[in-house]
Amino acid sequence: MTAATGPDAVTTRRGDRRRRTPWLKRFLPRTLFGRSLLIIVTPVILAQAVATWIFYDRHWDTVTNRLAFAVAGDIATSIAMLERDPSPDGRDWALATTARTTDLIVTLEPDQVLPDKKRAPSGLLERTLAKALEERVARPFAINTRVAHEWYEIRVQMPNGVLSVMSPERRLFSPTSYIFILWMVGSAIVLFAVAILFMRNQIRPIKRLAIAADALGKGRDVSNFKMEGATEVRQAASAFLLMRERIQRQITQRTEMLAGVSHDLRTPLTRMKLALDMIDAPDLDPEVEELKADVAEMEMMIEGYLAFARGEGTEAVQPTDLTRLLNEVAAGARRDGTEVTLTAPAGLTMLARPNAMRRCIANLLVNAGRHAGTAWVQAERRNGVIEIVIDDDGPGIPAKLREDVFKPFFRVDSSRNLDTGGSGLGLTIARDVARGHGGDITLDDSPYGGLRVVIRLPE
Ligand SMILES: Nc1ncnc2c1ncn2[C@@H]1O[C@H](COP(=O)(O)OP(=O)(O)OP(=O)(O)O)[C@@H](O)[C@H]1O
Ligand SMILES: [Mg+2]
Structure with a gap:
């Protein structure tokens, strides 16, 4: 290929390939196992065909x-x-x-x-x-x-x-021709069998790695994952294990820092509160009251931090009956004065961190209680995904703010929530928990007029 025609030729060939790929893909096996077998078996069949042709x-x-x-x-x-x-x-x-x-x-x-x-x-x-x-x-x-x-x-x-x-x-x-054909077919079968056996063993570690990566994405325990197989697979597995360690280290670091900072701030705050109580100057009363309110808000934020930090890391994943968990959280919300209607099939179980999950749903129900007063909770399993939908009849959240409310300390227009008294961490924590389980939380309009929160969790 000359320098002048080179790039052109490459471009056209690439274009061709892009167009041709879907057609070819329809005929190619999808799994690595199928493809490897194809790669081994095709040349053998070709060689046998040529040999047979020459023989005849x-x-x-x-x-x-x-x-x-x-x-x-x-x-x-x-x-x-x-x-x-x-x-x-x-x-x-x-x-x-x-x-x-x-x-x-x-x-x-x-x-x-x-x-x-x-x-x-x-x-x-x-x-x-x-x-x-x-x-x-x-x-x-x-x-x-x-x-x-x-x-x-x-x-x-x-x-x-x-x-x-x-x-x-x-x-x-x-009669040699019979023997020859028998030999051809026989050797092809033997080769096929050997190839299947070998490929199975080669592909098993790749499958295990894929399963482990999937489990990690869902926040599940992958500590019993072992490295095995060919060098490249081991390399991928070792990179995966390193990644897992890094993620865990980061989570632990963040949690410990949050917990540490919150804890350390509590002591001076308590001292400030005491000092404020001791101030005895009637002409400074309005300022003292403001300071007290600020200190109270800071305390609440720190409680939020601590709650956030507690949810991380330590809790183990275990089979959890979501229906029971939802009933418990709903009962708690009812005690706080929220009207809750719960629809969930019996025996909706999944692998989860029960306390984190409880906090996630409780946060959402607290929000509904604060902004609306009535909540409708529905849970169901659909195509391998557990979906929990929480509706309320409150004012809802404008569409353009539905991503922002998940940010820490973000609160919608404080004039609207004059005395709702939250710290702005509830939705952040809820989404963190859902994502930690490999799922997510999204917001939408509710048919009841308020906000609809949808939690999707993989089984
Ligand atoms: N069901 C809801 N209806 C209307 N607005 C909501 C609803 N839930 C949340 N919001 C808005 O989203 C903001 C963020 O909610 P989030 O739960 O993160 O914080 P918060 O409720 O203010 O504080 P916290 O939950 O930490 O006590 C809230 O301040 C509120 O304005
Ligand atoms: Mg909240």
């Missing part, structure tokens, strides 16, 4: 030719002996000699005439035999393949009758 073209052709000419030669010899001495004695001698020296059965049918109409020879064997007879015997003849099982009859026109020659099939037909 050369070996099989040559052998058949030689066998046919040998039989035709025997017949020609027999005819020559018959013609040398046509007397009954001579004829008997010729037939007896043929029977003795060859394995052909030769009989003479006097005064018979071969029919004029000749059947066209069918098949390679018959064609070859006809050619040999034309060359060696040079008389009208007919071949009958259906005279008996494993026998061929060759009838030759003689001046005074028809010579019938019965030839056993083995004199015309080489």
Whole structure:
């Protein structure tokens, strides 16, 4: 390829490939197992096909030719002996000699005439035999393949009758071809079986890695994952394990820092509160009250931080009955004065961190209680996903703010929530929990007029 045409050619070829891929993909197996088998088996089948073709073209052709000419030669010899001495004695001698020296059965049918109409020879064997007879015997003849099982009859026109020659099939037909085909098919089957066994073992570690990565994404325990398989798979597995460690380290670090900071801030805050209580200056009252309110807000934020930090890391994933958990949280919300209608099928279980999950749903119900007063909770399992929908009849959240409310400390227009008194961490924590389980939380309009919160969790 020259430099001038190079880039162009590459571009067109790429374009072609892009167009062709979907077509090709439809015919290619989807799994790695299927593809590897295809890669191993295709060249073998091609090689076998070429070998078979060469075998038939050369070996099989040559052998058949030689066998046919040998039989035709025997017949020609027999005819020559018959013609040398046509007397009954001579004829008997010729037939007896043929029977003795060859394995052909030769009989003479006097005064018979071969029919004029000749059947066209069918098949390679018959064609070859006809050619040999034309060359060696040079008389009208007919071949009958259906005279008996494993026998061929060759009838030759003689001046005074028809010579019938019965030839056993083995004199015309080489059984090597059967053996050859059997060998081909047999070796292909053996190769196929070995390939399947080997590929299975090679692909198992890749599958395990995929399952472990999936489990990690869902926040599940993958500590029993072991490295195994070929070097490349081990490399991927080791990178995966390192990644898992890094993620865990980061989570722990964040949690510990949050917990530490919150904890350390509590002490000076308590001191400030005490000091404020001690101030006895009536002319400063409004300022003191403001300071007290600020300190109270700071305390609440710190409580929020601590709640956030507590939800992380330590809790183990375990089979959790979501229906029961939802009932408990709903009962709690009802005690706080929220009207809750819960619809959930019995036995909705999944692998989850129960306390984190409880906090997630409780936060959402607290929001509904604060902003609306009535909440509708529905849970169901759909296509391998557990969906929990929480509706309320409050003011809702404007569509353009539905991502922002998940940010820490973000609160919608404080004039609206004058005394709702939250810290703005509720939705942040709820989404964190859902994502920690491999799911997510989204917001929408509720048919009840307020906000709809949808939690989706993989099973
Ligand atoms: N059901 C709801 N209806 C209307 N607005 C809501 C609803 N839930 C949340 N919001 C709005 O989203 C904001 C963020 O909610 P989030 O739960 O994160 O914080 P918060 O409720 O203010 O405080 P916290 O939950 O930490 O006590 C809230 O301030 C509120 O304005
Ligand atoms: Mg809240």
